[in-house]
Each structure stands twice: as structure tokens, then as C-alpha cells.
Amino acid sequence: MNPSTHSAGPVDNSHSPQSLLRTLPRNGAQITGGFWATHQATNRNVSLPHGYAMLEAAGNLQNMRIAAGLAEGTFAGFWFADSDLYKWLEAAAWELGRTPDAQLQAQVDTLLGLIATAQLPDGYINSHFQIARPAARWTDLDHGHELYCAGHLVQAAVAFQRAVHDDRLMQITLRFVDHIYDLFGPGKRDETCGHPEIETALVELYRVTSDARHLEMAQLFIDRRGRNRMRGHAGYGAIYQQDHVPVRAATEVAGHAVRQIYLTTGVTDLYMETGERALMDAMVTLWNDMTQTKMYITGGLGSRFDGEAFGSPYELPSDTCYCETCAAIASIMWSWRMLLVTGERRYADLIERTLYNGVLPSPGLEGASYLYVNPLQVRGGRYVRSGPDGAGAEEIKRPAWHSCACCPPNVMRLFSSLQDYLVTTSGNAIQVHQYADASANVALPAGAVALEMTTNYPWEGAIAIQVLVAPAAPWTLALRIPAWAQTHTVRVNDQPVEGTLDAQGYLSLARTWHAGDVVAIDLPMEPTWIVPNPRVDAIRGTVALERGPLVYCFESHDQPAAVDMADVQMQTAAPITEAAMTELGGGVKLHTTGSMPGSTWRDGLYRTQAADTQAGDAQSVPLTA
DSSP, rough: OOOOOOOOOOOOOOTTTTTTTOOOOOTSSEEHHHHHHHHHHHHHIIIIHHHHHHHHHHTHHHHHHHHHTTOOOOSSSOOTTTHHHHHHHHHHHHHHHHSSHHHHHHHHHHHHHHHHHHOTTSSSSOHHHHHHHHGTTSOOOTTHHHHHHHHHHHHHHHHHHHTOOOHHHHHHHHHHHHHHHHHHTTTTTOOOSSSSHHHHHHHHHHHHHHHHHHHHHHHHHHTOOOOOOOOBBTBBBBBGGTOOOOOOOOOSSOOOOHHHHHHHHEEEEEEHHOOHHHHHHHHHHHHHHHHHHBOTTTSSSBBBTGGGGGOOOOOOSSOOOOOOOHHHHHHHHHHHHHHHHHHHHHHHHHHHHHHHITTTTSSSTTSOOSSBBBOSOTTTBBBBBTTOOOOOSBBOOOSSOOOOHHHHHHHHHHHHHHHGGSSSTTEEEEEEOOSSSSEEEEEEETTTEEEEEEEEEEEOOOOOOOOOOOOSOOOEEEEOOOOTTTTOEETTTTEOOOOOOOOOOOEEEEEEOOHHHHHHEEOOOOOOOEEEOOTTTOOOOOOEETTTTTEOOOOOOOOOOOOOGGGOEETTTSEEEEEEGGGGGGGGEEEEEEEEEOOGGGSSOOHHHHHHHHOOEEEEEEEEE
8 A cells, every 4th residue: 555645743643543632744833943943953953964974983874885785894883773874864854844955865865775775675674684694684583673673764764754755765664564574474473572663663654554464563563572482681581671471461661661661652552543451551550650660850761770671669779770861762752642542641741851851961952962871860970871882981971972872863853853742632622732932733623723832941931822823613722731830820811711620631721712812821930849759768868959840950060169969968948049041051040058067977987876966067058950
């Protein structure tokens, strides 16, 4: 069947039976200015060209040339290096769909030509196996990442199909997916991939092609998981690859964090198409387990460096945590799908928390450096490990690239499609989930609606939404009131609006709107101390500082020279004042007061409680967050 040329973003659930909310067509929402426009512009103008240069320098492009027979040499990098090319391509597709760019298009054309030439007659494509292990194709499903790479190829092809109606990569993809179906389809090899990713990709491919085989293949890969057949990694058994329990029987997120959340993303996609209640029940259980017992305050996931894995409930050390950037991105992907199914605010809240505090710390402000892991505490000015490349000797700096470069192009594809996570529709209602300078054009049954949103979010909680075009019939505008907002006010045309949140956590305003109407939302951003559950023993007795959607950081270089953050105790009763920030591109910084013990504590590790009480040598110190 010929692929659809319907415009859409990364997820198109316009015909998915089990979705309360519907995504907009591609470019139905656009980020027009402000905070996120700056980051999107950096992503487009700096990160994508930098990424292409790094993929060339690291050998990813040369691998494809060798596989295509256009060059000679040995394979470079990790065996899943092709996936980074495909993620970069996906980001490029979303960018080209917004605004053409001759240089970016030329790079895309070069890469698409290499991939087309490298593809084998039977549809197979994977430069590692074609160059380094041609006889080993499909012999190591546990660790070979062949289906994982195929999943990222599918997602890139979907992006080109939807964003720019370019089917070159789709034709390559369909030949490869046909090859996969011939090998792993019904009654064939009863195996699945050790690194989930293909599942969500196949469901999205089904949404493009309407070819039932693609949905069938996604379900087969999901149904085959949980048989305790995979080898795991290091000290982990099958749990590392989520093969320890069938998906429908799972009660906790476990194993390698990115694999787990890519899997739950695919399962939620499958539920949207099939409506199998057992799948959704399991997803709610796993999401609750993740957010209530295994998630950092930043939305970060993965408490164990060992295995890049989830730990036990409440095992959340702040310094040796993994919090991989890819896991945070996967969390946004999963929560978006849960939001589409249920319409519940908590999923949009987690997207916001993770986006600002789990993903945004990874890329440098200049757009050409990235963190792989994102710990919440760093001792002595050095990471435990800044990425897969070092053992901790390096000073804290974001590397320009990583030998395992899964995170940088993942950030690129998220930022390039970020506008697709702002607004949805349902019947004659429009839901605003994330706040940014943006425009939205929505076709409702009542008629066409055009909105313009302006705000200085996340630094200020004032948001204005102006109706530019509206039908004569009534429709509903639903606004997310974040859980962090202790109070809120809403005015329409400068008149106060009384309203309560609906069952999903949104303030719904139903009326006949007119062009020129303005909805003004105020979400007061008060600095707030947050304390952890005492079961999180690694940080029992600590506090964190939040303001609005942001978790603030106390860094040594922002404090007086004599202040060692390892010695500081926060004075939570002290005032917190706000100040304009010229650093980090501007915004709001916070000033408060802490205390530090005197020199007596430098004499040893321990002393009696009585001696500590009698010491009385603490001194107040000013602190900046």
C-alpha cells in the first residue's frame, strides 16, 4: 500500500481508536519566539551542522560509504552506530518541514543516497554487519541492535514522509521491514530485540501505511518478550532487557532504563490501536511505579551506573545516578502517549518537568556539546563519569560528542519536533498542555480556530492566549494548571473567570469565542523547598529548591570563594529573593542563606551528637541558585 502523505508530527493518532486526545497536523502548532524558539534556533543552526560533522568525524558516514561499496576500510564505532545517523535524519526532516535549507538538504541528500546504495537486494541494511560480520546477521538478537537500528530508520522515514512528503527513505524502509516480516512474522522466528525501539516505530509506520502487517509485527515483538531467554548484561539477567516477565504481567519498571521506557512507549502505542485493556492497565501500573518510587526530582531515570538501570524502589542516590539523557527523552515520548490516551494532567506535568530539568541540562547553550549522564550532585568539581568515554578524571565539561553518541541526535530530534507536544484537540475542544510563545491553527467540528500564545515562561507564570480566528459556534479551550501551581487566576477579556479543574486536571472554558478575545493565565511562581520521601535513604534530610517548573541548582562557582557546597546546610526558614540573571542566557536566579560548620569538623569524620550540639561553630553564608 502506498504510504500516506498526510502531514503530522512524530505521533499521528488521528485514526487511533483508543485516544481521548488527538495530535495536530504537522505545523498545526508552531513555536514563534521566546525561550524555546531560542533553543530550536540553536538546534537548527548549530546542533544539526555540528552533528553532521561529528558523525563524519566519528566514522558513521564512512561506515555507510563502505557498506555502499563507495569506500574501503574497517567499521568504526559501536555496532549500533547507524541509529545515530537515523536520529539525525529525523531531526533534519522535521526542520526541513518547517523551513527549507539548502545546506541541510544537501547533507540529507548525501546521506539518503548512501543509505539507498548500501541497502542489499533482500532489503537488509546495517553497516556494522555488512562490513564487520556479514555472516552474523540476525544471530544475536539480544545484543546486536539490528532491530533497534531498524526502528530508528523507520522513525526517520516517517518524519520525511510527513514533514516534507519525501518518500525516498520510506521506500528503503518498506523493503527492510518486508525483510523483517519475512524473518520474524507469524510462524517464523519466535524472537524479539534486546533493545526495544522497533515496536513504537512499527506502530507509527502502520499509521502511515495502514498495512496491518506492521501493527501485527509490533504486537508479535511485544508478545514475545518476558520468557527469560535473553542473556542480559554484566550482573543482570533477562531483567536487563525486560525479558524477565511478560509485558502484561509487569508490575515495576526494571532493567536498562532506556530500553524499559522505549518498550512502554511502544506498548502504549499498541494499546491506542488495539484497545487491549491489559496492556493499558500494565502501563498505568508501570508509570505509577516509575514516578512514585524510581524517579529523580528532575524527571531523571536510572539510579544505577551499573547497567544504566533502574534500581530498587527508593534507590535514588544523587551523585552516582545515571539519569541518561536518552532515558529522559524516552520518558517524554511515553508520557505524551499516556496523555493522548487519558487526557490526564499528570502526564503533561511530567513532560514539563522532564523537558526542563532532565533533557535541557544535556546540551550546552552553544548547541555543540552534550552531557550523556545528568547527576544531581557532583563532588569536588568532577563527575563520576561525564559519559561513556572516561573514568572520572576529566573536569566537568560537556564533550562535543561521545563515542556512544545516542544522546546528542536524540536531543536534536526532540527539539526539532517540540511544537508537536504543545496542543491537542478532542471533539470541539482544544487542550493547551505546554506554555510557550506559539501559534496554533486547529480545525474543529465547529469550525477553524487560530490561537496565539505569548509568555515569558518558564521564568514568569503570566500567559496570554489570544483568539485570532473563531467559528460562530461554541467550543472549549482547556488549560493545564500545573500541579506545582499552588494558586492560579484566569481572566477572559480582563474579566475574572471562576472555574474548577475538570477530572483530568484542566481548566475548561466553554463559550462562543470571538476574534480578539484574550485569555490571561497567571501561575504565581513562588520558590519552594521540596523534601524527599524518607525512604530515599541516600538523600534523607536534604532539600531541593523549585520555582515554577524549574528545579534550581547550587553550583560552587556561583558561591563566595570560601563556601564549599559539601559543607552547606540550607536555612529553609530564611528568605528567598529573586534577581534577574545575566548568566545562562538570562532568566531568574535565587538568593538565600545557608550555614557552614567551622573548622572543627575538618579534624575527623565523626563525633558524638553531644559534641556536635555543643560545638556552636556554624556560620551563615549567602547562597545563589
